[in-house]
Amino acid sequence: MTTRLNGHCPNCGGELVRRPVRPEEALRRHPASTLRRHAQ
Template identity: 70%
Template sequence: MALELRPNCECCDKDLPPASLEAVICSFECTYCSDCAEGTLEGKCPNCGGELVRRPVRPAGKLVNNPPSTVRILKAEGCSSRTSA
């Protein structure tokens, strides 16, 4: 099963295309931009408390058979402060 490659930051809704080096994820694939992850979230996922790491880039040739997700997930309350899981 391939990573979903979600299209946006759950905090600020910044676009994170499949080739983005700014996308970070937790082990549950919650997705954030590096600015939110390093600043507001202090390197921890607000959903599970897990570590946030850079999302791997899927080679362009593999996107045809394994396309990125188009479903945008956005925290309604934003990520103004890190919450404990």
């Protein structure tokens, strides 16, 4: 993906970066939801 887009977002032209990893302690205190919500 980075090669084809040359490292830039096709929507805003910003730099593509890796998504940050959630710290293990934060994940224990506030686990990710299993419920998906969709806007209507």
